[in-house]
Amino acid sequence: xxxxxxxxxxxxxxxxxxxxxxxxxxxxxxxxxxxxxxxxxxxxxxxxxxxxxxxxxxxxxxxxxxxxxxxxxxxxxxxxxxxxxxxxxxxxxxxxxxxxxxxxxxxxxxxxxxxxxxxxxxxxxxxxxxxxxxxxxxxxxxxxxxxxxxxxxxxxxxxxxxxxxxxxxxxxxxxxxxxxxxxxxxxxxxxxxxxxxxxxxxxxxxxxxxxxxxxxxxxxxxxxxxxxxxxxxxxxxxxxxxxxxxxxxxxxxxxxxxxxxxxxxxxxxxxxxxxxxxxxxxxxxxxxxxxxxxxxxxxxxxxxxxxxxxxxxxxxxxxxxxxxxxxxxxxxxxxxxxxxxxxxxxxxxxxxxxxxxxxxxxxxxxxxxxxxxxxxxxxxxxxxxxxxxxxxxxxxxxxxxxxxxxxxxxxxxxxxxxxxxxxxxxxxxxxxxxxxxxxxxxxxxxxxxxxxxxxxxxxxxxxxxxxxxxxxxxxxxxxxxxxxxxxxxxxxxxxxxxxxxxxxxxxxxxxxxxxxxxxxxxxxxxxxxxxxxxxxxxxxxxxxxxxxxxxxxxxxxxxxxxxxxxxxxxxxxxxxxxxxxxxxxxxxxxxxxxxxxxxxxxxxxxxxxxxxxxxxxxxxxxxxxxxxxxxxxxxxxxxxxxxxxxxxxxxxxxxxxxxxxxxxxxxxxxx
Amino acid sequence: xxxxxxxxxxxxxxxxxxxxxxxxxxxxxxxxxxxxxxxxxxxxxxxxxxxxxxxxxxxxxxxxxxxxxxxxxxxxxxxxxxxxxxxxxxxxxxxxxxxxxxxxxxxxxxxxxxxxxxxxxxxxxxxxxxxxxxxxxxxxxxxxx
Numbered sequence: 001x002x003x004x005x006x007x008x009x010x011x012x013x014x015x016x017x018x019x020x021x022x023x024x025x026x027x028x029x030x031x032x033x034x035x036x037x038x039x040x041x042x043x044x045x046x047x048x049x050x051x052x053x054x055x056x057x058x059x060x061x062x063x064x065x066x067x068x069x070x071x072x073x074x075x076x077x078x079x080x081x082x083x084x085x086x087x088x089x090x091x092x093x094x095x096x097x098x099x100x101x102x103x104x105x106x107x108x109x110x111x112x113x114x115x116x117x118x119x120x121x122x123x124x125x126x127x128x129x130x131x132x133x134x135x136x137x138x139x140x141x142x143x144x145x146x147x148x149x150x151x152x153x154x155x156x157x158x159x160x161x162x163x164x165x166x167x168x169x170x171x172x173x174x175x176x177x178x179x180x181x182x183x184x185x186x187x188x189x190x191x192x193x194x195x196x197x198x199x200x201x202x203x204x205x206x207x208x209x210x211x212x213x214x215x216x217x218x219x220x221x222x223x224x225x226x227x228x229x230x231x232x233x234x235x236x237x238x239x240x241x242x243x244x245x246x247x248x249x250x251x252x253x254x255x256x257x258x259x260x261x262x263x264x265x266x267x268x269x270x271x272x273x274x275x276x277x278x279x280x281x282x283x284x285x286x287x288x289x290x291x292x293x294x295x296x297x298x299x300x301x302x303x304x305x306x307x308x309x310x311x312x313x314x315x316x317x318x319x320x321x322x323x324x325x326x327x328x329x330x331x332x333x334x335x336x337x338x339x340x341x342x343x344x345x346x347x348x349x350x351x352x353x354x355x356x357x358x359x360x361x362x363x364x365x366x367x368x369x370x371x372x373x374x375x376x377x378x379x380x381x382x383x384x385x386x387x388x389x390x391x392x393x394x395x396x397x398x399x400x401x402x403x404x405x406x407x408x409x410x411x412x413x414x415x416x417x418x419x420x421x422x423x424x425x426x427x428x429x430x431x432x433x434x435x436x437x438x439x440x441x442x443x444x445x446x447x448x449x450x451x452x453x454x455x456x457x458x459x460x461x462x463x464x465x466x467x468x469x470x471x472x473x474x475x476x477x478x479x480x481x482x483x484x485x486x487x488x489x490x491x492x493x494x495x496x497x498x499x500x501x502x503x504x505x506x507x508x509x510x511x512x513x514x515x516x517x518x519x520x521x522x523x524x525x526x527x528x529x530x531x532x533x534x535x536x537x538x539x540x541x542x543x544x545x546x547x548x549x550x551x552x553x554x555x556x557x558x559x560x561x562x563x564x565x566x567x568x569x570x571x572x573x574x575x576x577x578x579x580x581x582x583x584x585x586x587x588x589x590x591x592x593x594x595x596x597x598x599x600x601x602x603x604x605x606x607x608x609x610x611x612x613x614x615x616x617x618x619x620x621x622x623x624x625x626x627x628x629x630x631x632x633x634x635x636x637x638x639x640x641x642x643x644x645x646x647x648x649x650x651x652x653x654x655x656x657x658x659x660x661x662x663x664x665x666x667x668x669x670x671x
Numbered sequence: 672x673x674x675x676x677x678x679x680x681x682x683x684x685x686x687x688x689x690x691x692x693x694x695x696x697x698x699x700x701x702x703x704x705x706x707x708x709x710x711x712x713x714x715x716x717x718x719x720x721x722x723x724x725x726x727x728x729x730x731x732x733x734x735x736x737x738x739x740x741x742x743x744x745x746x747x748x749x750x751x752x753x754x755x756x757x758x759x760x761x762x763x764x765x766x767x768x769x770x771x772x773x774x775x776x777x778x779x780x781x782x783x784x785x786x787x788x789x790x791x792x793x794x795x796x797x798x799x800x801x802x803x804x805x806x807x808x809x810x811x812x813x814x815x816x
Contacts, residue, residue, distance in 0.1 A: 240765065345674075346674070346678060347674075348677075349677055349678065349681060354678070357678075358681070358685070361682060361685065361686075362685065365685070365686065365689050369689065369693065372693075377704065381704070385703065386703065386704040387701055387702060387703040387704060388701070388702050388704065388723070389696060389700055389701055389702075390700050390702065391700070392696065392697065392699075392700040393693070393696045393700050393701075396692050396693075396696060397689055397692050397693055400688070400689070400692065401689070404685075527764045527765060527766065528738065528764060528766060588769065588770070589769040590769065591769070606766075608766055612735070618766065620766060
């Protein structure tokens with residue numbers, strides 16, 4: 001069985017190489033049949049990898065512990081769901097997931113464009129399959145999931161149970177976090193491949209941007225989902241009371257998201273004004289290579305991290321691939337600079353163009369700072385004095401950047417193209433500014449003294465107001481014309497220009513997340529409180545009383561469960577039940593924290609048992625204000641992005657719309 | 672106004688502020704990675720700088736003294752526990768990680784005291800089998816097919 005799987009991977013490797021060769025030779029020799037055969041090979045690669053993955057999943061389910069991968073990530077007592085997610089619970093399997101997703105994307109792209117872009121497609125196939133070949137090399141020769149244990153000359157068959165999936169990964173968000181993040185990471189290959197293809201064919205146009213806009217948005221959505229799920233996992237599982245601590249792996253997932261966000265914004269400049277062409281090429285390439293870099297960072301053991309995989313022999317492979325890939329991309333862009341000339345120039349600091357430019361500038365500055373902080377141990381080690389920076393460094397730089405971006409979120413969409421007059425600025429921003437200032441003055445009077453939260457809440461209000469004004473203004477116009485009610489008019493408005501109003505909704509989501517993050521400035525914590533059964537403690541307005549501790553075991557783990565009576569201002573709120581587990585096969589302790597989620601604040605409880613005093617527990621409790629808003633914001637972003645992806649009701653263009661445009665083509669007519 | 676100047680000023684101001692923020696990062700949030708022998712050679716410097724010392728928890732050395740945790744950090748893993756060792760007192764508020772146990776790889780964050788004891792405010796630990804499980808017992812070795 002495992003031999004069939006290994007064979008499938010090897011065959012997929014051969015087919016991928018064939019696809020590269022056939023599509024490029026077919027292109028140069030103008031043999032369209034060869035190109036078609038290359039595309040067929042792409043389907044074969046998908047079928048073969050799917051076969052290998054199917055076998056791996058089957059072996060994980062049946063518990064074939066002759067295989068080291070199955071032994072490490074599965075055990076008999078584990079539930080079927082986690083036996084399935086064990087697919088990506090270890091190094092080898094997660095690389096298989098990468099390969100499989102990549103081949104799936106490749107097959108979809110080839111199928112979608114089987115009749116279109118005949119000129120670009122051979123290069124697209126070539127680029128995608130090159131990356132595929134790299135990952136298949138790892139699957140086949142470096143980190144094969146189908147390794148078996150050898151003893152002397154035979155295969156070991158004496159192992160009847162495995163160690164099981166890491167307990168930290170036995171949680172629902174962790175079950176879907178990796179596929180989501182990978183869908184986002186891997187998906188960026190498509191815009192990247194089209195960009196490279198358009199460079200290779202010397203096509204100056206925006207064709208690649210228009211074709212890949214949906215792909216970019218969808219993959220961006222997957223990245224956002226992946227990052228947010230990762231945060232939710234950290235919050236619910238790691239038990240330290242927060243969701244983000246600038247860990248190298250967190251940073252690795254954030255970096256391509258930041259550059260992808262920059263890209264989503266700056267493509268508009270190219271669509272509408274024919275500007276920033278080189279820049280967009282750089283951004284799409286940077287994003288893609290950061291995705292690969294992120295994969296490398298988690299797998300080569302280069303950075304110390306709570307959730308990186310262990311040391312591995314993968315380093316040299318990844319670095320070589322990154323160096324060649326980045327070098328090749330840079331060369332291609334530089335050699336095509338003539339085709340990427342800008343069609344317009346920046347005119348005024350107070351213009352939509354310059355707000356895009358500043359947006360890009362600070363997003364890039366943020367990613368550079370994060371990358372620097374993440375790689376500092378590696379860079380400084382090379383220079384002889386290894387050191388690192390921690391959370392305060394990242395916060396110090398990124399909080400001002402984030403606030404500036406928040407400001408731009410409000411200003412950018414409303415400011416006019418080319419140049420704005422002071423009068424028009426006053427008209428657009430007077431009320432939002434007044435509202436924002438009023439909110440922070442109110443908070444200051446209520447006793448908030450920290451400067452960043454005050455600014456943050458002010459800007460959140462400002463942005464919400466600008467968006468609200470945009471919606472009501474547009475909807476009012478429709479209402480007076482058609483006589484429907486306000487809600488219907490707003491839906492009609494959104495439907496007419498899904499991209500614009502969907503974008504606004506995404507911005508609202510971002511604001512809600514900002515509110516949630518700002519709440520963390522008011523966190524209350526009490527750690528290491530020793531309590532006997534029956535004793536109680538106070539945190540904020542809450543009283544926590546240890547009523548009892550239950551002990552038990554099942555086949556997978558032993559557990560300790562606390563009955564914690566919670567009351568607020570003397571009023572009982574019922575019980576919370578944090579749990580402590582000891583996973584038997586892995587010999588590893590794990591916490592199942594208890595969280596009371598409320599809109600205004602979460603009460604977050606974690607505990608440890610005390611080996612020396614069995615009737616005593618050590619309690620960590622936290623009050624996390626507004627954390628729920630972070631997760632809520634995500635759903636708003638999801639909703640907004642789906643609206644952006646919905647085709648608009650009409651392609652008709654009228655003067656007001658032309659400014660922001662439904663599609664770039666129409667805006668250009670205006671010039 | 673000159674176009675370059677017009678955009679140059681705000682761009683410089685933004686980047687300048689960020690660079691200033693980065694450069695002026697307080698010393699406490701910069702930690703220097705050192706091995707145990709390096710710490711011992713640093714002399715007085717080790718008592719000033721914020722250090723991150725990597726090592727392994729010596730088997731049977733973990734002891735709790737009130738709210739403090741005391742243990743020995745040794746340079747090499749394995750049963751022999753050969754090499755230099757360093758006494759560490761952990762005084763932080765955070766609970767010690769679940770992975771902190773005998774023979775685990777540990778990273779102690781803190782400063783060396785004048786008494787030669789390392790005062791850690793943070794401990795990170797990684798058990799040998801963090802994600803990659805150790806090979807099963809018996810003298811088996813694994814090989815790819």
